[in-house]
Amino acid sequence: MQITFLGTSSGVPTRSRNVSSVALRLPQRAELWLFDCGEGTQHQILRSDLKISQLSRIFITHLHGDHIFGLMGLLASCGLAGNVDRIDIYGPPGLNEYIQSASKYSHTHFSYPIKVHAIRPGVVYEDQEFTVTCGQLHHRITAFGYRVAEKDRAGRFDVEKAKALQIPAGRIYGQLKRGETVTLEDGRVINGAELCGPTEIGRKIAYCTDTIYTEGAVELAKDADVLIHEATFAHQDAEMAFQRLHSTTTMAAQTALAGGSHRLIMTHFSPRYAPGNPIELKDLLQEARAIFPKTDMAYDFMTYDVPRRREVELKEVPVS
Numbered sequence: 001m002q003i004t005f006l007g008t009s010s011g012v013p014t015r016s017r018n019v020s021s022v023a024l025r026l027p028q029r030a031e032l033w034l035f036d037c038g039e040g041t042q043h044q045i046l047r048s049d050l051k052i053s054q055l056s057r058i059f060i061t062h063l064h065g066d067h068i069f070g071l072m073g074l075l076a077s078c079g080l081a082g083n084v085d086r087i088d089i090y091g092p093p094g095l096n097e098y099i100q101s102a103s104k105y106s107h108t109h110f111s112y113p114i115k116v117h118a119i120r121p122g123v124v125y126e127d128q129e130f131t132v133t134c135g136q137l138h139h140r141i142t143a144f145g146y147r148v149a150e151k152d153r154a155g156r157f158d159v160e161k162a163k164a165l166q167i168p169a170g171r172i173y174g175q176l177k178r179g180e181t182v183t184l185e186d187g188r189v190i191n192g193a194e195l196c197g198p199t200e201i202g203r204k205i206a207y208c209t210d211t212i213y214t215e216g217a218v219e220l221a222k223d224a225d226v227l228i229h230e231a232t233f234a235h236q237d238a239e240m241a242f243q244r245l246h247s248t249t250t251m252a253a254q255t256a257l258a259g260g261s262h263r264l265i266m267t268h269f270s271p272r273y274a275p276g277n278p279i280e281l282k283d284l285l286q287e288a289r290a291i292f293p294k295t296d297m298a299y300d301f302m303t304y305d306v307p308r309r310r311e312v313e314l315k316e317v318p319v320s
């Protein structure tokens with residue numbers, strides 16, 4: 001699971017930061033999922049090493065322009081390129097009407113099926129490997145955060161060990177792989193769990209924007225390997241955050257802390273903190289780290305490979 005930030009500015013793009021979009025690459029199934037689609041997202045994808053042809057799902061948090069103005073252009077280009085099978089789009093009520101109207105008045109016809117799912121809190125998508133849920137955020141209009149949870153997988157079955165124990169291959173292997181206890185024809189009782197490696201814990205990613213501090217985001221951030229959270233404002237501009245229902249760095253960090261997240265990546269920064277201003281983005285980072293040390297700031301085209309929990313634990317053992 002690899003995250004690529006395609007836009008990290010709030011409201012308007014700047015020279016170095018486009019408006020909101022985050023790509024999630026699932027290399028094991030050659031799929032690309034997108035979270036939000038601000039204007040220019042398709043250009044950002046073209047400048048990255050992501051493949052538009054792999055795009056299969058788009059999750060929209062809310063209907064503000066800086067999160068959806070890139071949608072029509074991207075969907076139209078996917079049709080012209082002609083190499084997309086089908087796209088499922090998830091978002092708040094009204095998203096379908098927006099797409100229908102835009103395609104009607106611009107005479108855009110899609111050469112591939114598009115299905116728009118109006119979401120409400122709970123599970124929005126599930127398959128054998130992943131569960132995607134959404135939760136209510138607190139913003140000026142209806143907004144949802146998302147949580148992508150990879151399912152836990154049974155540890156790897158040790159075929160060599162099974163062979164050494166002279167367990168006959170076939171259906172029994174399947175039962176043992178699932179960790180079941182099996183009685184063989186010769187009377188031996190074999191516990192499958194002993195032939196399997198440790199369970200692979202599924203990774204969890206939470207995406208919360210746009211919102212002021214809210215329990216809904218804390219819920220999505222629970223035990224997340226990585227929480228992507230908006231931090232539009234510096235702590236000293238909290239009053240603006242309350243007025244516009246956005247987060248400060250402090251709120252993003254407190255969400256990560258309260259949710260027991262393992263890492264926080266902040267995004268959706270106000271262009272006001274450009275270099276040369278009394279408060280700069282590096283100050284925002286310090287504010288968040290004071291509360292939640294494992295915080296980073298996203299920048300356009302930043303990628304992050306979400307490590308498996310065991311890998312993380314092994315890496316974090318202090319070297320004595």
Ligand SMILES: [Zn+2]
Pocket residue numbers: 010011020064066067210268
């Ligand atoms: Zn926004």
Ligand SMILES: [Zn+2]
Pocket residue numbers: 062064139210
């Ligand atoms: Zn917004």
